[in-house]
Amino acid sequence: MVLAAVALSAAACNQQSPDSPAAAEPAPQSAAPVSVVGASAAGVGRAVPAPGWTRPADQAAQVHRAGLDLLAAENLTLHYHAHLDIVLDGRAVPVPAGLGISVTDAAGNIPGSHTPGRPGIAALHTHDTSGVLHVESPTNPQFTLGQLFTEWDVGLGPGQIGSYRDQPGTRVQVYVNGRPFTANPTRLVLQPHQEIAVVISTTAATLAPATAPSSYAFPAGL
Helix, strand or coil, X not given: CCCCCCCCCHHHHCCXXXXXXXXXXXXXXXXXXXXXXXXXXXXXXXXXXXXXXXXXXXXXHHHHHCCCCCECCCCCCEEEEEEEEEXXXXXXXXXXXXXXXXXCCCCCCCCCCCCCCCCCECCEECCCCCCEEEEEECCCCCCEHHHHHHXXXXXXXXXXXXXXXXXXXXXXXXXXXXXXXXXXXXXXXXXXXXXXXXEEECCCCCCCCCCCCCCCCCCCCC
């Protein structure tokens, strides 16, 4: 399905809530373990190759699997953004628009503007393919990378993303703010203006020690 341009509640997303948390960045290796519905020691999602990393059509089911609710509208009580890069052999893999969003028009496309109503939108979602992860929640829980990948239904676990696993000839590395993250990535707690990179290397040229971005230039208002 070809997704329409997603700009759901753009005005709301560009507003900072006065209660938004400070952009403190904890040491990546010490991210607190979080219980994630559907997560296990092996991780979450399907072991599919990168070309199959499209947005699942049944977002209501994926949101439920992630342990989240579909809300009638975005809520800015808790409001912040993180960023996710996926890099396969030096090339960017897009993060789909509409993860966590289960509002469609008559043709089955995500509408260009959000009309409040059910089935609705999860507190953790994406509006476009920029990799910006939106958190807009009426409560103040922790949200994790594993929940985002459950909405995406792409495999994620220690040394694994999709069908790629750490093994001879393949390296899967996760970075937070440019630093290696060595714990289970499904339990990586999202933070304001955090830069997360998953770097997959399958060729001799890219198997050399990888570098990852340490920050992301968030648009004004995010």
